[in-house]
Amino acid sequence: MSPPIARSRRGFWLRLVPTALAVCYLPLADQPGNPVDGWAWAFGLGAAALFAFGRRIPLTMVLCLAALLVVCDRIGTHADVVVILATFAALIDLALQRDRRWIAVGAIAAGVGLFANFVDVPLEPLQPPFFFVVTGVIASLLGAPILLGLHLKAARLATAQAQQRAIELEQRRESEKAMVRATERTAIARELHDIVVHHVASIVLRVGVARHLDPDADPETAAALDDVHATGTAALADLRRLVAVLRDPATIEEEAHAPLLDPADLPDLLHQAVARSRNAGLSLDARVDPTVARLDAVRGLALLRVVQEGLTNVLKHAGPRASATVTVEATADGAVRIHIADDGPAAAQRPPQGGHGLLGLRERIDLLGGRFDAGPAASGWRVQAVLPAAVTPAPLAAGSA
Template sequence: MNRSWLEPAFDSGFAVIRALVLAGVLIGDVLLLQPAPTAGDLVVAGIGVALCLVAGRWVFGALLAQSGLLVVADALGASTVSSLKVLAAVTLFELALRRSGRPLALGAAALALAVAANRVEDLPAELLPVLYKMGIVAGLPLLLGSYVRVTRDAARRAHEDARQQELRTEEQLSAARAAERAAIARELHDLVAHHVSSMVLRVGVARHVVDAAGTADPRITQVLDDLHSSGSAALADLRGLVTVLRAPHDARDDTGPLVTPGALRASLETVVERSVQTGLGVTACLDPGLARLDAVRGQAVLRLVQESLANAARHGGPGTHAELVVQLDEYSVRVTVEDDGAGRAGPTVPGASGHGLIGMRERVHVLGGRLDAAPAGLGWRVTAQLPLPVPQMETQQ
């Protein structure tokens, strides 16, 4: 939150500087405005300067002393009474900046009584003018100082609240990123565990076939045994890690089993059907070659489509129409979801996390792809492009 250049002038750290300015005002009044200051004027002015300096640290005591000095100076007929009155009013303003409650009330009362004491010979005939002068000298700085203090405190609280909200937002974003990465890790570990399990099974079959033949080199049997043992240990470690990642308190509603490449098109059609059931109109164009997509990118495509259609239904509401296009070429797979925003905002779609865009960016970033999300007319367009792995690109070529 930006601060005005004038705000620091009222901070407590500048109290001494403000006191020095007041002392300079009094010295200038005596030396420049008084034609022939007497010794009494100089003494009173010196005491006033000392009290200004004291006010920088002990403002309440300085105000009481200035109120008493004001009465004494008037009794001595000093020419600096008017300046002392202004300085006392400014000191009361300073007190109102720092304190509230009883000290402030006592300080204002002391200054008001000092003003009344200097006009006591005019009472009761001049009661209203005296009361008016008491209100100007004591009441006005009291109100102004209190107003500045309250405004400054409110600005400080607003700044702290904004800072706390910024920290909470950063924590929520970090939590969303961590949750999405955990989901991706669970899926990748499921995939790796599946392939390692298949490899261990095939090594075991090969070992039994070699044993049954009875003509194998013992070194081959030893290598197969080592492979089987290492694969089994790796599989056990993976299963243990997956169990930790799938802890109940960390589970997410949108995280399910991995989709196999051949089932990707059917899974996408199921997502479209569920979106239509929520009131979202969907036109889908799915590339027939999706069955050739590997499991990791297939899973990413499925999650991107799920989140994008969920966001379209949530923010657009019933009556919104979305177009889904999933294209596969020799270098990448491209997902585009664009809605027209024609509906009215509907209820929150189950499973929408509120940080879906962050999760999609994390998922695409992990695979080295690119995601663009921006308004498109009244609606929204999400475009993601995921590069295909090198072996798959070579195969298609």
């Protein structure tokens, strides 16, 4: 239950206090010589109902209760205690919701009602000392609920101002964070475009020139050059899309990689990665579950990067003549298991790794709540990863706040 709803329900029960007083007090006030008649019940429950449902009309409520005080005094019922309590509570509402002018009007009306109820007028002229004493008592009685209402009003205003300042501060912080992120993304995009994209474009151009200058090259060399050209062209297209995403302010609060992968294309992208490794001379047995096309973009990209980095490491460290297996399967609970193994030289015979590929994969999988493991196997090297099932938010229960 949210705090506003809790406060609303708590306020509703507090408005039933005069009703509870009427129900409890009037039977106790019933005496043999001075019975509680129907007028007492009508005025008592009427005043309680007026306070319970008159929150939106505080001035009208105070005026009606003041009139009830006069009527109760003229008729002589036992309901005056309930009406007086409801009047004091109504003055708190009036001080909370209205300005000083209407508070003064309500206080005067309530004062007249209390004066008529406390003093039998105009049976005899009031002596000045008695008049001032009664007036002071009534003013004190009326001042207490009004001051309480003004205090609650000031407290609410201070709380609202504090909340507004907190919201503005949080918005300012988010704006500053967005500005910093935008600056960083722009700097990264600039470096990618000016350095990485330039070099990759140069590689693609030079490979294309080499292929054109040697049209009679043996089939293996021609296939290798074609594969390098195709891979470089695809990398260049991805880099340009990434630069465009990094420079787009609309994607600052989104994952930068979301537009770079359509999950429906994931099986084909995995098969392309496998095909490139085979073209490089790697003997590769690959099994890819086609249901991975139903993955979301974030998990799909993580899966693709694990397979790409794993095969790159096989080519780098096990050699193009090694044998390897790639298995990508979806489990019944929606998770995805990835297993890449090769029969290359033992880990101790492999050169030390100076890159951050495996570290980046581990961080990517950890962010998704999965498991990642890479290390030597009985023969060669293995990479294992588990992508967890997507978390679906639980629906709110009916009637919950």
